[in-house]
Amino acid sequence: MIAEQELRDLWIGGRALLLSLAFSLLLSVLAYLVATNTALNYLEQRESVNLTLQVAIAIGALLALLVGADTISGERERGTLETLLLTPVPRTGITTGKLLGALSLWIAAFVISIPYVWFLGRGIGIVGVSLAAGLLVGTLLAVFLASLGVLVSALSASNRVSLSVSLFLLLALYAPTQFPTRAQQGWAGELLLRINPIAAGEHYVGKLVIDAHSWSRDASWLVSPIIAAAAFAVAAVVAARWVRLRGAASG
Amino acid sequence: MTKAVEAEGLRKQYGELVAVEELTLSLDAGEILGVLGPNGAGKTTAIRVLTTILGPDRGTFSVAGVPHTRPAEIRRRIGVLPESAGYPDRQTGDEYLRFHARLYGHSRASAREVASALLDEVRLAERGRSLVGGYSRGMRQRLGIARALVNEPQVIFLDEPTLGLDPAGQREVLLLVRRMARERGATVLLSTHLLDEVEEVCTRVLILNRGRIAGEGTVAEVARRAAAPRSAILRVTPERASEAARVLAAAPGIEHVESTNGLPGSLTATLVRSDGNEALRALAEAGVPVLAFELEGARLSDAFLAMTEPD
Numbered sequence: 001m002i003a004e005q006e007l008r009d010l011w012i013g014g015r016a017l018l019l020s021l022a023f024s025l026l027l028s029v030l031a032y033l034v035a036t037n038t039a040l041n042y043l044e045q046r047e048s049v050n051l052t053l054q055v056a057i058a059i060g061a062l063l064a065l066l067v068g069a070d071t072i073s074g075e076r077e078r079g080t081l082e083t084l085l086l087t088p089v090p091r092t093g094i095t096t097g098k099l100l101g102a103l104s105l106w107i108a109a110f111v112i113s114i115p116y117v118w119f120l121g122r123g124i125g126i127v128g129v130s131l132a133a134g135l136l137v138g139t140l141l142a143v144f145l146a147s148l149g150v151l152v153s154a155l156s157a158s159n160r161v162s163l164s165v166s167l168f169l170l171l172a173l174y175a176p177t178q179f180p181t182r183a184q185q186g187w188a189g190e191l192l193l194r195i196n197p198i199a200a201g202e203h204y205v206g207k208l209v210i211d212a213h214s215w216s217r218d219a220s221w222l223v224s225p226i227i228a229a230a231a232f233a234v235a236a237v238v239a240a241r242w243v244r245l246r247g248a249a250s251g
Numbered sequence: 252m253t254k255a256v257e258a259e260g261l262r263k264q265y266g267e268l269v270a271v272e273e274l275t276l277s278l279d280a281g282e283i284l285g286v287l288g289p290n291g292a293g294k295t296t297a298i299r300v301l302t303t304i305l306g307p308d309r310g311t312f313s314v315a316g317v318p319h320t321r322p323a324e325i326r327r328r329i330g331v332l333p334e335s336a337g338y339p340d341r342q343t344g345d346e347y348l349r350f351h352a353r354l355y356g357h358s359r360a361s362a363r364e365v366a367s368a369l370l371d372e373v374r375l376a377e378r379g380r381s382l383v384g385g386y387s388r389g390m391r392q393r394l395g396i397a398r399a400l401v402n403e404p405q406v407i408f409l410d411e412p413t414l415g416l417d418p419a420g421q422r423e424v425l426l427l428v429r430r431m432a433r434e435r436g437a438t439v440l441l442s443t444h445l446l447d448e449v450e451e452v453c454t455r456v457l458i459l460n461r462g463r464i465a466g467e468g469t470v471a472e473v474a475r476r477a478a479a480p481r482s483a484i485l486r487v488t489p490e491r492a493s494e495a496a497r498v499l500a501a502a503p504g505i506e507h508v509e510s511t512n513g514l515p516g517s518l519t520a521t522l523v524r525s526d527g528n529e530a531l532r533a534l535a536e537a538g539v540p541v542l543a544f545e546l547e548g549a550r551l552s553d554a555f556l557a558m559t560e561p562d
Contacts, residue, residue, distance in 0.1 A: 001353050013341045079337025083398070085304055087354040088327045245304065 002089060002097025010067065010101055019063050019105065024112045030055055031116045049121040049130050050209040052113065054202055057138040060109030061198075062170065064102045064142040068149025068236075069166035071098035072243055073159040082245055095240035099150050099233070106142035110135060126209060133208045137201040140225040144197055145170065147232035154239050173198045194221065197228035253316040255280045255406050255438035256301065261310035263296050263462075270296040272462040274310070278440065278455075280405070283432050285453035286442040287551075289559050293462035294442040295334050298410050301440070302331050315405040327355070330399030332392070334410040334442075340384030344375055344394050347383060348401060355402040369397040373427060389420035396427060406438045407431060413445055421445060425452050446552045456551065458558050465558035473554050481553060482519055483527040485534070486543035489515035495539045502533035516542070 010016035034048040072095070075081040084094060114131060121127040149166050156162035176184070176192050176199045183189055193199040204221040207213045254277050261274035271293040278284055288294050299305040301312060303322035312319045315328040339347060345366050352362035370379040373393040378386065386394065392412055399407055409428065413421040425448045432439050443449060449456055450470050458466040458473065466473045487495045492510070496518055499508045504525025511517035520530050527546050534541055 001350070005350055009339070009341070078339075079333075079335055080339065082304060082333040083331075083336055083351075086302060086326055086329075086331050086333070087351065088323050088356075089354050090323070245299075 002094050003100040006098055006101025020108045023059055023109055027116050046210045050206055052116050053134045056113035060106040060138055061141040061145045063105035064146035065149045065166055067102040067105050068146040069153050069162045071150050072153040073156045073162040077159045091240035091243050092237050095150055095237055099146055102146040130209050133205045137205050140229040141201050143229040144232050147236040150236040151239050154243050195224050197225040201225040256314050258312035259310055261307045263300050264308050270462050278438055280438055281436050283439040283453045285449035285456040288459035292459040295410055298408050302408050328405045330404035330407045332395045332399045332409045332412050336395050338383045338391050342383055343380050345379040351398050352401045373397040389416050409441045411442055450551050460559045470551050482521050482547045483530055484545045485518050487516050487539055491539050492516050498533050498537040499530055502529050504529040
């Protein structure tokens with residue numbers, strides 16, 4: 001019931017539709033540039049698909065994070081949390097429902113990206129593997145980030161704090177992907193990439209799409225995304241037991 | 252017979268601040284208990300503890316016969332209108348009630364019926380399909396009360412349901428409270444600042460001050476126990492009125508004496524911690540015959556002020 005209501009609020013309420021529309025506009029511009037603009041389409045076809053997929057995963061997971069970060073603290077700020085806590089629905093049921101609602105943003109983002117990936121990757125036989133890799137890695141990262149958002153939201157005193165902390169953590173997680181190539185090499189650089197779920201997930205997608213590696217060859221890069229998704233999903237659900245009317249920061 | 256609410260020695264503390272201390276109360280089915288107290292007296296905390304939103308630091312309680320160790324079961328049997336409850340602006344009143352009915356296990360069809368009946372009961376049937384964002388504060392409070400009733404609760408907790416309402420809105424909510432108790436046989440625990448309405452609606456009152464119970468009982472009992480009569484109206488023969496006024500002014504326990512609305516021979520004596528006997532004794536000793544004597548009784552507001560005044 002909570003998930004159903006969350007989906008109704010997000011999609012019929014219009015917030016998710018607006019975010020999805022903005023996402024599809026961004027993806028359209030990106031696809032147009034890499035596919036048609038002769039001054040800018042310096043990328044090889046596989047790299048174009050990979051870039052589009054990486055953007056789709058990043059933004060889809062970002063949307064899931066933003067919605068997750070608004071769940072509990074948003075209810076608290078709107079004064080509707082107490083009413084929800086007074087129902088016989090277990091608190092774990094409340095966070096699980098809200099988590100599923102947040103994940104719907106990633107599912108929508110992935111569905112929107114399908115025609116773009118197909119258009120850019122047609123003719124070289126990578127559409128299927130690209131979409132499958134995107135779905136796998138994107139779902140793991142979306143579960144991880146949405147859970148992170150719900151967790152931060154449950155513990156934050158206000159919605160503003162929840163959104164700020166979540167975005168800061170996301171930027172910190174993306175930072176290693178922007179390091180110079182030299183910093184990403186060597187055992188320390190590789191370790192840094194491997195333990196960062198976002199960097200590791202993107203690396204794995206790149207290996208499948210650009211380098212046409214097999215699924216199993218670089219599977220070890222999926223360890224941190226899998227662990228992060230599972231650990232944070234469990235933490236978000238378990239943290240529900242400590243959901244209070246006021247966040248931790250306000251006592 | 253199982254008590255609707257029973258609490259023994261409840262205590263709740265936030266850091267150094269003790270919000271509720273030694274709260275002990277017992278409520279029978281069908282009673283309407285008015286919980287009064289100044290801001291910060293612990294009314295909301297007491298309600299949050301009894302509704303299982305906050306756990307007590309000490310003490311035990313049961314609601315509808317269910318011990319506090321089974322909070323989910325208590326929540327199934329109570330209806331609550333929290334203080335400053337928020338509402339989803341983008342839902343209609345009907346959708347809001349149907350959602351909550353579903354959370355209590357109603358099927359879609361049953362939730363629709365429950366929502367429709369409750370909207371009717373709180374006189375929102377015509378606005379049921381309008382967005383809650385367009386509701387007035389009074390309508391939102393009535394919707395909140397309807398939501399508190401979706402599970403046919405045995406005990407209803409209403410925390411300041413009339414806060415921010417105009418007199419007509421306050422009246423409407425209080426009539427609704429009385430009707431709920433009468434027609435549904437539900438026990439109501441009502442926290443409010445409206446003393447006059449408490450006198451009218453509640454079968455019993457509980458006054459909280461700094462987290463502790465300052466008074467409890469029926470309105471008459473609390474008023475009698477906590478505050479002495481405020482004034483005595485005496486009638487003497489008009490020609491002896493000025494002498495009587497002099498005698499009374501000098502008597503102990505009398506603060507002020509004045510003519511009652513200019514009526515000849517009628518005097519009003521303002522009493523200070525006196526039951527009026529001193530006035531009668533002084534007049535008898537002075538040999539002034541008293542033709543009539545009437546005490547103006549203490550009201551709940553006097554008791555409230557007496558019990559909650561700062562040290």
